[in-house]
Amino acid sequence: MSDSKELPPTLRAWAEREIGRVGAVRDASYPREKTRVWELVRPDGCRFHLKIAPQPLMYERETFGLRHAAPALGAGRAPQLRASSAEHLALLTTAVPGSPVNELPLTPAEECEAHRQGGLLLARLHAAGELSRHRRTEAEQALHAAADGADKHLDQAGDRLTANERRLVRTLADQLRLVGPLPLAFIHGDAWPRNLLWSGARKAAWVDFGRSRFAPAVQEFVLLACGVWVDKPALRTACLRGYGRDLTPEEQHALKCLTALDAVSRLTWGQDNDDPHVTAHGRRTLDRLTAGAFA
Incomplete structure (x- = not known):
């Protein structure tokens, strides 16, 4: 994975196939961390996060957690998983308010x-x-x-x-x-x-x-x-x-x-x-x- 803060075109295309056209992209990664995160904003204002996990285990854990456990927290209390890509270790989720x-x-x-x-x-x-x-x-x-x-x-x-x-x-x-x-x-x-x-x-x-x-x-x-x-x-x-x-x-x-x-x-x-x-x-x-x- 590249250290660039730019969202790779292949991942942007993947995300747009899932959520529709993206109007704005913002790097939302934390300093010093290997996980890459971008905020994606559609023209209608809906916000999403695209995350690339630093290793397969973290990708697998987050995918499982968001699919099978996090929904128990209730609406708006945890991200909702919209799509995942094992090839890219990528997860596409809704953005949570706050x-x-x-x-x-x-x-x-x-x-x-x-x-x-x-x-x-x-x-x-x-x-x-x-x-x-x-x-x-x-x-x-x-x-x-x-x-x-x-x-x-x-x-x-x-x-x-x-x-x-x-x-x-x-x-x-x-x-x-x-x-x-x-x-x-x-x-x-x-x-x-x-x-x-x-x-x-x-x-x-x-x-x-x-x-x-x-x-x-x-x-x-x-x-x-x-x-x-x-x-x-x-x-x-x-x-x-x-x-x-x-x-x-x-x-x-x-x-x-x-x-x-x-x-x-x-x-x-x-x-x-x-x-x-x-x-x-x-x-x-x-x-x-x-x-x-x-x-």
Whole structure:
């Protein structure tokens, strides 16, 4: 795939066969990400997004999620898949009204309501999708798979972690393997404020399903627990109120273990890709875990 911001003519022609003539095209990709996204606007004003996934797995996950699970969120609460092309790893979806909640000047009450609705939508998503035998097995093994990746992350981190931090991460990875059965769900997999939209009609929506999959439900909350919940605990309360339940003690412990693995991954990725924000994100989580502040 080319790094050009221009929409390839072959993809434009494909999209126009599906939705009709396109009047305007705007690059809507996020900086530093390999996924390419364009906003397509028809002459009648209807908006669509054309996305090229960076790898087949993300294409397959997003296609499955949009077809079989996202419709459970309700009209306007997630993109609708209009067409997909495995050849180009391309997805054509409707554009959802709203902007990312982290980019809006919301009042505390508005932000809490957005996250409450976000939690409600996650509950609907978690109940969607058919958990076949193969998918159930994969979901049940997800925590072990995450724990097995600890050594790889620690090797990549090298001397960026202290000896105490390395021991802590290994301990939490070992504990993650001992966690008993947890509730399984079809998770969004990338649930953080950038992917939670809030519209002028005071409606929330989730976008970007490229990491959606069957997994323990608690894995949904790792990014939130490492991010916005730290600075704004009221948003945790709001999200879980919308979700309909709090995390069980077993899920809460698993979440602590998962945040340690996420922190090491982000610390190394951020430094290797010259992204100080991601690096700081991972460092802060590690510091909190080391200080015993995670709860």
